[in-house]
Amino acid sequence: xxxxxxPPSVRGKVWSLAIGNELNITHELYDICLSRAKDxxxxxxxxxxxxxxxxxxxxxxxxxxxxxxxxxxxxRTFPSLCIFQKGGPYHDMLHSILGAYTCYRxxxxxxxxxxxxxxxxxxxxxxxxxxxxxxNLLNKPCQMAFFRVDHGLMLTYFAAFEVFFEENLPRLFAxxxxxNLTPDxxxxxxxxxxxxxxxxxxxxxxxxxxxxxxxxxxxxxTALGILKLFEDILTRMDFIHIAQFLTKLPEDLTSEDxxxxxxxxxxxxxxxxxxxxxxxxxxxxxxxxxxxxxxxx
Amino acid sequence: MEAIWLYQFRLIVIGDSTVGKSCxxxxxxxxxxxxxxxxxxxVDFFSRLVEIEPGKRIKLQIWDTAGQERFRSITxxxxxxxxxxxxxxxxTNRRSFQNVHEWLEEAKAHVQPYQIVFVLVGHKxxxxxxxxxxxxxxEKLATAYGMRYIETSARDAINVEKAFTDLTRDIYELVRKxxxxxxxxxxxxxxxxxxxVVHSSEEVIKSDRRCLC
Numbered sequence: 001x002x003x004x005x006x007p008p009s010v011r012g013k014v015w016s017l018a019i020g021n022e023l024n025i026t027h028e029l030y031d032i033c034l035s036r037a038k039d040x041x042x043x044x045x046x047x048x049x050x051x052x053x054x055x056x057x058x059x060x061x062x063x064x065x066x067x068x069x070x071x072x073x074x075x076r077t078f079p080s081l082c083i084f085q086k087g088g089p090y091h092d093m094l095h096s097i098l099g100a101y102t103c104y105r106x107x108x109x110x111x112x113x114x115x116x117x118x119x120x121x122x123x124x125x126x127x128x129x130x131x132x133x134x135x136n137l138l139n140k141p142c143q144m145a146f147f148r149v150d151h152g153l154m155l156t157y158f159a160a161f162e163v164f165f166e167e168n169l170p171r172l173f174a175x176x177x178x179x180n181l182t183p184d185x186x187x188x189x190x191x192x193x194x195x196x197x198x199x200x201x202x203x204x205x206x207x208x209x210x211x212x213x214x215x216x217x218x219x220x221x222t223a224l225g226i227l228k229l230f231e232d233i234l235t236r237m238d239f240i241h242i243a244q245f246l247t248k249l250p251e252d253l254t255s256e257d258x259x260x261x262x263x264x265x266x267x268x269x270x271x272x273x274x275x276x277x278x279x280x281x282x283x284x285x286x287x288x289x290x291x292x293x294x295x296x297x
Numbered sequence: 298m299e300a301i302w303l304y305q306f307r308l309i310v311i312g313d314s315t316v317g318k319s320c321x322x323x324x325x326x327x328x329x330x331x332x333x334x335x336x337x338x339x340v341d342f343f344s345r346l347v348e349i350e351p352g353k354r355i356k357l358q359i360w361d362t363a364g365q366e367r368f369r370s371i372t373x374x375x376x377x378x379x380x381x382x383x384x385x386x387x388x389t390n391r392r393s394f395q396n397v398h399e400w401l402e403e404a405k406a407h408v409q410p411y412q413i414v415f416v417l418v419g420h421k422x423x424x425x426x427x428x429x430x431x432x433x434x435x436e437k438l439a440t441a442y443g444m445r446y447i448e449t450s451a452r453d454a455i456n457v458e459k460a461f462t463d464l465t466r467d468i469y470e471l472v473r474k475x476x477x478x479x480x481x482x483x484x485x486x487x488x489x490x491x492x493x494v495v496h497s498s499e500e501v502i503k504s505d506r507r508c509l510c
Contacts, residue, residue, distance in 0.1 A: 069314055069315070069365065072314075072315050073336050075333060076333055076334065076335055076336050077335075077336075079333035079334075079335070085333075109367075111365065111367050112314070112336045112337075112338055112363060112365045112367075112368070113336075113338040115336070149367050149368065149370050149371060151370045151371065154371075180484065184339070184371065184374075185339075185340070185342075188338060188339030188340070188371065189338045189339045192338045192339065193338060197335060197338065239358075240342060240344045240358045243342040244342045244343070244344070247340075247341050247342055
């Protein structure tokens with residue numbers, strides 16, 4: 001069922017269960033966060049600049065900017081669906097979830113890309129449940145690394161990805177190396193938005209289905225599946241064409257080709273699984289840092 | 298087949314979120330104005346050929362970066378391989394203008410050992426009634442940093458071509474004079490001729506003279 005696509009009628013429920021609620025967020029907590037967010041919006045719109053600052057390390061101006069940014073980004077989320085824009089049926093829900101999240105996790109705040117994840121959840125869940133799934137999803141190690149823009153850790157993820165890239169697609173890997181095409185070029189957008197911006201929405205939801213079961217590993221496996229699917233064309237392109245192609249994938253992807261290609265990717269490298277490769281690289285990094293404290297940030 | 302080009306320049310477009318970076322680039326590369334566009338996550342890519350003189354084409358590789366502050370640790374890695382940059386602010390948003398200084402410092406700190414030629418762009422000039430930054434003060438700031446200043450509108454297609462081509466010409470001049478050189482391992486400028494053939498600046502000037510005479 002996971003690979004065939006979960007029926008839309010139960011998809012939200014299945015996602016919720018698979019993501020879990022490690023953070024023990026209740027509907028009441030959501031209400032509290034939301035009402036705090038609403039207070040802030042009110043004081044913002046009344047021009048109050050003296051917002052209390054106790055629970056956030058951010059200066060008031062930054063937080064104000066981030067609330068402002070949420071407003072602007074909502075209308076830029078899936079613009080072609082015309083449901084999240086002002087006056088659209090899902091506008092307020094998206095606004096609520098993102099606003100509540102900035103109150104729940106002021107240390108993370110709002111980061112561009114989040115609006116897409118929240119939007120996909122809203123399409124499948126009630127607002128409070130979407131908030132619970134959203135917060136727990138973002139709390140996963142890979143998502144936290146990206147949304148906090150922990151550059152060192154992101155590079156470790158990219159390095160682990162490259163191990164499997166070379167193993168699965170050596171010819172394309174060499175071509176990318178030759179063209180200085182590093183994984184950040186295409187992975188950042190894919191991972192930040194969990195493919196919801198770059199893939200057609202129905203395919204993105206099916207990626208989420210398996211991602212909910214297999215975890216972060218599947219995000220990177222999907223990336224390799226995409227590269228494998230287009231290996232022949234990509235091998236004939238130069239830097240800018242590859243970069244443009246991968247950041248705007250063809251819209252006529254068929255789900256069958258797509259998932260067949262992902263299924264053909266081996267997530268084993270010299271008998272090591274994704275998690276093992278990743279943790280080995282993390283360990284190397286820590287040792288490197290210890291040896292050269294000057295490079296620490 | 299792709300048209301033949303003399304050089305390829307890599308340009309980076311920076312500035313606060315929602316100042317209209319992607320819209321400006323899309324107007325330039327696709328010739329249309331997108332009413333709504335996705336927020337850029339990480340970086341998007343565009344390219345276009347520009348003819349700076351009859352028969353002399355430059356290929357522009359344009360990196361459209363995410364404007365949100367959180368992404369700066371990612372985007373700062375992209376400065377050093379760019380030869381030119383458009384630094385945008387929104388003329389109707391004072392804060393985006395105040396941040397120009399910070400963007401330049403950020404770029405300066407991360408471009409070493411290379412250099413970037415910047416142009417300061419006051420965007421959304423069609424919204425003149427909502428203007429919060431005067432042309433005079435923007436020009437003053439640009440002069441202080443040794444940049445050109447230009448006001449553009451993606452919506453009304455004002456000065457969009459000019460912003461990109463003026464910058465391209467400026468860089469071309471520096472390349473021609475040998476102040477910017479093609480270097481192994483640097484992506485800022487690439488030659489469109491046979492790879493690995495270095496044309497001395499003198500040769501280029503000579504051929505240039507022939508063309509103009």
